[in-house]
Amino acid sequence: MVRMTTLAIATIALGSVNAMAQDVAVITPYLAQPGTQFYVDGFTARAQELGWDVNVIDTAGDVAAVISRIEDMVTQGVDAIVINVDPAQVGAGLQAAADAGIPVVGMDAGSDPLVAANITSNGYAMAAETAVYVANRIGGQGNVIMFTFDPFPPVQVRGVIADAIFGNFPDITVLDRITPDVSDGGIADSRAAMEAILAANPEPGSIAAVWAAWDQPALGALQAIEAAGRADEGIVITGIDANPQARDAIAQGGNFEASVAQDFVGIGTTAADTVARLLAGEPVVQRVIYVPTRLVTIANAE
Structure with missing residues (x-):
């Protein structure tokens, strides 16, 4: 009998996701914010490693437009959607994704029953x-x-x-x-x-x-x-x-x-890894995942 470690199983699972060349959409109205830009950079870098096609959509401050863009992505049949917006304000879009069986992950968003997990700082x-x-x-x-x-x-x-x-x-x-x-x-x-x-x-x-x-x-x-x-x-x-x-x-x-x-890049990377787990069929029990932070003063600002 061959025994496999949890890490080995996870690696195989992520490799399977990689092989399927997933289409993932990232939707936010806040791309003008430096933090959001770093989240997206971290996510897309990890997604590239996994061989995904990522469509980053910026609604330029228009929160309501996020709903229609989620619905557009549902119509296009993407494999997963990542949002950086208050889920309570885009419920119709989240419902459309849920009805289509498309998982939604929050990247520094809020918690919602229709969001599989929210990756954020505390x-x-x-x-x-x-x-x-x-x-x-x-x-x-x-x-x-x-x-x-x-x-x-x-x-x-x-x-x-x-x-x-x-x-x-x-x-x-x-x-x-x-x-x-x-x-x-x-x-x-x-x-x-x-x-x-x-x-x-x-x-x-x-x-x-x-x-x-x-x-x-x-x-x-x-x-x-x-x-x-x-x-x-x-x-x-x-x-x-x-x-x-x-x-x-x-x-x-x-x-x-x-x-x-x-750790903006860490949030983006963790969001991508969470999407990978969902696409591999792995259950995500932790609905809010915190990435560590650090106080910056003149002592360590360099």
Whole structure:
């Protein structure tokens, strides 16, 4: 009798998937975001290793259009669909895929009964880490500006956790909670919003920190603070994602002090491996799969 290890079985299964030359669609309205670009790069690189044909579809900020694009892919008979969008907003498309027997995997999306698995970072942990960083840096007191984005579940949960942490410090006041326009990534609108806040609060020390649920608003706020000549007030800025532009800003030792590095390529790669398992007929029991993260400060921004 020949015994086979789990690894050997998995390797054979993935090899079988490779041999079948699968057609997989990746659909997102957020390709303008650097993080999403890295997810997609990681996914397509792994898919290439598996011999798949991948169709990346960007609806350029139009969430509703994702539904019709999913339906288009169902009509074309793709083997699997990967989404980077709130599943609750594209239910009709997910149902069409389910009816056709096409598995859907989330790549930093949200959880849904019609999504086989969601591959993401632990947004709760990331938000807690940066919000506590802010609270400690400002000594548990002062006015904080928050940049959030509730329409997208992975980002929405970050705001919920940050709210809870700041609420646990009686001398911290959330002065404003801003949802920027993300059609261009979010930097420009965040800068404009921060400029207005600075103008309304001109006294030095009136703003202690800016907590952003991702890096683009943090970078926009940084630009506004520097342009207003208020960088020397010690306003602490944190983001999440640690994209290259954010890392550069943190490494300079200015107001932007910390972010959390997500393993974007790892998320994309894990999403592809999860699709491979589904196409090989392997059950996926874990509906949310977290990929590890790391706090980035001036100490390790390089």
